[in-house]
Amino acid sequence: xxxxxxxxxxxxxxxxxxxxxxxxxxxxxxxxxxxxxxxxxxxxxxxxxxxxxxxxxxxxxxxxxxxxxxxxxxxxxxxxxxxxxxxxxxxxxxxxxxxxxxxxxxxxxxxxxxxxxxxxxxxxxxxxxxxxxxxxxxxxxxxxxxxxxxxxxxxxxxxxxxxxxxxxxxxxxxxxxxxxxxxxxxxxxxxxxxxxxxxxxxxxxxxxxxxxxxxxxxxxxxxxxxxxxxxxxxxxxxxxxxxxxxxxxxxxxxxxxxxxxxxxxxxxxxxxxxxxxxxxxxxxxxxxxxxxxxxxxxxxxxxxxxxxxxxxxxxxxxxxxxxx
Amino acid sequence: xxxxxxxxxxxxxxxxxxxxxxxxxxxxxxxxxxxxxxxxxxxxxxxxxxxxxxxxxxxxxxxxxxxxxxxxxxxxxxxxxxxxxxxxxxxxxxxxxxxxxxxxxxxxxxxxxxxxxxxxxxxxxxxxxxxxxxxxxxxxxxxxxxxxxxxxxxxxxxxxxxxxxxxxxxxxxxxxxxxxxxxxxxxxxxxxxxxxxxxxxxxxxxxxxxxxxxxxxxxxxxxxxxxxxxxxxxxxxxxxxxxxxxxxxxxxxxxxxxxxxxxxxxxxxxxxxxxxxxxxxxxxxxxxxxxxxxxxxxxxxxxxxxxxxxxxxxxxxxxxxxxxxxxxxxxxxxxxxxxxxxxxxxxxxxxxxxxxxxxxxxxxxxxxxxxxxxxxxxxxxx
Ligand SMILES: Cc1cc2nc3c(=O)[nH]c(=O)nc-3n(C[C@H](O)[C@H](O)[C@H](O)COP(=O)(O)OP(=O)(O)OC[C@H]3O[C@@H](n4cnc5c(N)ncnc54)[C@H](O)[C@@H]3O)c2cc1C
Numbered sequence: 258x259x260x261x262x263x264x265x266x267x268x269x270x271x272x273x274x275x276x277x278x279x280x281x282x283x284x285x286x287x288x289x290x291x292x293x294x295x296x297x298x299x300x301x302x303x304x305x306x307x308x309x310x311x312x313x314x315x316x317x318x319x320x321x322x323x324x325x326x327x328x329x330x331x332x333x334x335x336x337x338x339x340x341x342x343x344x345x346x347x348x349x350x351x352x353x354x355x356x357x358x359x360x361x362x363x364x365x366x367x368x369x370x371x372x373x374x375x376x377x378x379x380x381x382x383x384x385x386x387x388x389x390x391x392x393x394x395x396x397x398x399x400x401x402x403x404x405x406x407x408x409x410x411x412x413x414x415x416x417x418x419x420x421x422x423x424x425x426x427x428x429x430x431x432x433x434x435x436x437x438x439x440x441x442x443x444x445x446x447x448x449x450x451x452x453x454x455x456x457x458x459x460x461x462x463x464x465x466x467x468x469x470x471x472x473x474x475x476x477x478x479x480x481x482x483x484x485x486x487x488x489x490x491x492x493x494x495x496x497x498x499x500x501x502x503x504x505x506x507x508x509x510x511x512x513x514x515x516x517x518x519x520x521x522x523x524x525x526x527x528x529x530x531x532x533x534x535x536x537x538x539x540x541x542x543x544x545x546x547x548x549x550x551x552x553x554x555x556x557x558x559x560x561x562x563x564x565x566x567x568x569x570x571x572x573x574x575x576x577x578x579x580x581x
Numbered sequence: 582x583x584x585x586x587x588x589x590x591x592x593x594x595x596x597x598x599x600x601x602x603x604x605x606x607x608x609x610x611x612x613x614x615x616x617x618x619x620x621x622x623x624x625x626x627x628x629x630x631x632x633x634x635x636x637x638x639x640x641x642x643x644x645x646x647x648x649x650x651x652x653x654x655x656x657x658x659x660x661x662x663x664x665x666x667x668x669x670x671x672x673x674x675x676x677x678x679x680x681x682x683x684x685x686x687x688x689x690x691x692x693x694x695x696x697x698x699x700x701x702x703x704x705x706x707x708x709x710x711x712x713x714x715x716x717x718x719x720x721x722x723x724x725x726x727x728x729x730x731x732x733x734x735x736x737x738x739x740x741x742x743x744x745x746x747x748x749x750x751x752x753x754x755x756x757x758x759x760x761x762x763x764x765x766x767x768x769x770x771x772x773x774x775x776x777x778x779x780x781x782x783x784x785x786x787x788x789x790x791x792x793x794x795x796x797x798x799x800x801x802x803x804x805x806x807x808x809x810x811x812x813x814x815x816x817x818x819x820x821x822x823x824x825x826x827x828x829x830x831x832x833x834x835x836x837x838x839x840x841x842x843x844x845x846x847x848x849x850x851x852x853x854x855x856x857x858x859x860x861x862x863x864x865x866x867x868x869x870x871x872x873x874x875x876x877x878x879x880x881x882x883x884x885x886x887x888x889x890x891x892x893x894x895x896x897x898x899x900x901x902x903x904x905x906x907x908x909x910x911x912x913x914x915x916x917x918x919x920x921x922x923x924x925x926x927x928x929x930x931x932x933x934x935x936x937x938x939x940x941x942x943x944x945x946x947x948x949x950x951x952x953x954x955x956x957x958x959x960x961x962x963x
Contacts, residue, residue: 356915393785393935395918452717462948511907515938522715523740523791523942528783536938537785540918550911554855 260482262321269306270325276302277333283531286538289336290396293389296367299337311343313423317489324430324485331434334538336397338364340427344420346372350382354424354546355401363541365389365399373401376546378418394540419492422499426484428542429506433474433481435539436513440470442532443517450522457520466516473509480505487566497559498566504556507549510539584872586652593653597635597660604629605667608927612669612743613790615921620746623669627701630668636675637699644683644691645699651882655829655875663832665929670743674698674705677820678751682769685808685816690769693804694749706772708738708752708794709817715740716949718753718817719761723796725754725768732806734768734776734799744779744792747772752796753817756810765813768805775800785935818888821945830898830940831870834905837933838864840926841909856912863901863908870894870901889957892950899940899947906930906937 262270277285280298288295306326313323323343330339341362344352350372353362357376365371365385373383383401390398444467447457457463484502487495514536518525525532547555564572604626612623630636639654640646647653666672679698682690697703714721723736734754744750749771756766772779776799782791808816838860845852852860873894880890909930910917916924920931941947 359915361915390919392918392920392931393787394920394931398918451713452715452720454717454720462951515903518938519941519947522946523710523939526784526786526939526942527791528785533785544910544917545915548911548914548917550855550859551853551914554853 260479260486262325262482263318265318266321266325269322270329273306273326273329274332276306277329277335280333282333283534286334286336286534287528293366293397296336296364299335300367303337303339303342308339308343313343313427314419317486320485320489323427324481327427327430328434328437331431331436331539332438334435334535336364336538338362338367340424340431341371343427344423346420352420352424353383353401354421354428355383356546360401360403361398361545362401363395363399363545364397365401366397370404371401372420373403374417374421374424378421380417380420394537395544396538398541398545418496422488422496425499425503426481426488429477429484429502430481432506432510432539432542433477435535435542436470436474436477436510439514439517439532439535440467440474442535443467443470443520446521446524446532463520466520470513470516473513477506477509491566494563494566497556497563497572500552500556500559501565504549504552507543507552510543511549514539586656587650589650590652590656593635593638593649594656594660596633597657600629600633600635601660601664601667605664608922608929609665609667610928610932611665612746613787614932615788620669623667623671624701626667627669627671631699631701636668636701637679639675640679640699641683644679644695651878655878658829659832662829663836665833665932668701670704670706670746671698671701673707673743674703678705678707678749681751681767681816681820682807684819685767685812689804690807694769703749704743704747706741706744706747706750707820708741708744708750708770709820710740711737712739716946719765719814721753721755721765723752723754725756725766725801727756728800730803732768732801732803734770734796734801736796738794738796739792740782741779741792741794742790744772744794745781745789750794751807751816751820753813759811762814764811765817766810767807767813767816768801769807770799770801770805786939787932787935828898828944829871829874830902831867831874833933834901835864835867835871837909837926837929838867838905841912841930844926845912852912856908859908859911863905866897866901866904870897873897888953892945892953895945896947896950896954899937902933902937902940906934910934 280302285299308326311319311323313320327340330337338351341351341353346352350370351368353365353371353373355362355373355375360373360383362371366389369385371383371385373381381403383403386400386402389396447463447467450457480502484498487498518532518536521530521532524530527533560572562573564570564574570577606622609622612619627636634647637646638649638657642648661668661672675698679695682694709718711721711723723734723738725732725734734752736754738752749769752768752770753765754768755764757764776797778795780793781789782793784791877890877894913925913930917931919925920928922928924931
């Protein structure tokens with residue numbers, strides 16, 4: 258039992274964090290909204306970090322580095338599909354977990370071609386079509402159009418399912434980074450903001466709100482670490498674990514973002530304040546390829562067929578004394 | 582016991598819906614979208630309501646209103662908010678600025694300010710909040726100093742809705758040495774007065790909603806003082822109580838749920854069970870919020886202190902706003918982030934989700950409402 262990321266991954270994440278800070282932290286997302294081409298700077302910086310050589314499927318160390326990188330990206334709402342790029346296909350296409358229809362992914366416009374993973378793990382090469390939505394909650398969400406053929410990128414179903422599992426896991430790490438940062442921002446704001454002659458943190462209800470949010474994020478972090486471990490330790494049985502992580506990330510995101518934005522008062526709704534940008538730019542990750550409710554339903558189905566790791570059997574083998 | 586709002590209310594509801602149907606462009610989402618024609622649309626609609634005698638349903642007849650029952654007023658609030666407030670920024674003038682001038686203004690102020698509000702030809706904004714005075718409004722520091730027979734205003738307001746489009750502002754400033762609630766004084770200030778600078782704030786709510794208002798030695802005549810020097814706090818309390826029952830958010834929630842259900846039926850898309858169950862719960866929450874709002878209306882009509890009932894209603898109503906917003910986003914799933922005319926329900930759900938995030942902050946935060954309810958509870962147990 259050693260539930261911590263390997264030291265190299267921690268150091269790599271530190272380097273990534275400093276690099277992202279050098280782009281101005283959350284300003285990098287603001288800049289991208291004003292000038293979408295500025296995402297090229299992010300691409301360059303990721304290349305400098307050696308992201309092209311990272312392969313999370315290869316071994317637990319690289320998986321940890323990839324996860325920590327995605328977390329660092331989430332902290333600044335990095336306007337780049339880091340998880341998808343880290344998981345690129347054999348032919349070098351970035352990977353996108355997509356809903357059945359419309360087939361769409363955040364930052365889809367950055368690449369001409371993607372390897373899209375559908376809800377059942379089916380893979381299809383897909384071309385980016387049209388401009389991003391350009392909306393406040395999905396500035397870079399772009400539609401993809403599956404194209405036939407392209408044999409070199411059509412993987413067998415097993416590896417499609419694996420890519421989907423990894424994509425969902427890395428995306429949960431990005432969400433974790435965003436939520437962790439949201440709690441830090443709310444804590445700092447509540448310490449600085451004086452009302453009724455005292456900092457907001459003098460009010461017990463504010464402390465409780467911060468504590469609840471922090472505990473929720475701490476729990477998500479444990480689950481994210483556990484799932485990362487399961488993906489290499491029990492790759493054939495990890496699907497319910499992955500869906501549980503995704504489901505929990507979405508369930509935690511809702512109250513944590515709400516509370517941390519609320520604690521900012523009206524300023525939390527302003528683009529000039531980081532929490533607002535985090536809330537807006539996290540939305541695509543929370544809605545695509547599926548939202549909290551549909552994901553929870555998927556989790557129930559996954560547990561029913563594949564069980565759920567724990568101290569006792571669950572799902573198909575529940576109550577079976579011999580199979581634990 | 583009877584929960585029917587009565588025939589007068591039903592007729593009024595029908596009339597309002599017919600007018601909205603016939604006159605508002607389809608897909609109208611309020612006066613703060615990226616569509617610059619929205620302001621003109623709301624102004625024309627206000628003028629129309631005025632001609633139809635429907636703009637001042639709530640006002641007493643002596644001020645040219647219809648003296649409508651509280652339920653008629655409730656119907657107006659419900660239908661307006663349900664349909665994205667086709668009166669735009671003007672609802673504030675009608676809901677509380679006019680009534681505040683009736684209660685605290687002198688005859689000249691009434692003559693001057695009430696008719697334009699009743700005709701739907703003027704936009705008022707509310708200059709209360711300041712950078713250091715949000716929940717703690719009594720900490721406001723904008724100063725009014727006497728200058729000849731008038732005043733000079735210095736300071737800064739923030740979060741002022743519609744300041745960029747308003748012609749007038751009801752502004753709270755401090756006079757004399759009094760601290761906290763003492764010394765707070767209310768002024769009626771023309772927004773084109775020298776020394777006023779309005780700076781829009783970019784927010785997730787859309788353009789020109791929130792603004793900063795800088796006041797650099799703004800001259801205000803003697804006729805700009807509303808009520809007594811130092812009497813501003815009672816105006817503020819009255820305004821906020823009005824605002825708290827004022828916004829019938831539950832009505833928009835219910836309309837969006839109904840429209841979305843129609844859309845699903847039309848596309849033969851049946852809601853999966855897990856969402857249908859939440860939908861049913863949401864409809865019940867919406868009903869509870871509406872009933873609590875009615876309770877607040879009754880409390881206000883009975884003349885008692887409306888604070889606790891209004892705050893209770895507001896807590897239920899704003900939470901309902903966020904609950905329904907999130908549920909509808911789960912239903913729209915991968916299409917939830919689209920906005921504008923081509924989005925589901927012409928963008929109404931996406932717009933609702935963004936506004937719902939502000940519901941628990943605007944006109945007093947959820948936590949401040951909780952404090953008011955708790956204070957009332959403690960008072961009653963003595
Ligand atoms: C959409 C919108 C429109 C608005 N329009 C106007 C307008 O037209 N005119 C105007 O004057 N103002 C307007 N406001 C401002 C509004 O009234 C304030 O935002 C509100 O009163 C809260 O103040 P604040 O934003 O400074 O938050 P703060 O007071 O700084 O509060 C931050 C957080 O701390 C919490 N908090 C504060 N004190 C306590 C305490 N004692 N105990 C526990 N928790 C506490 C709050 O609940 C909140 O969660 C508007 C706001 C919004 C969002």
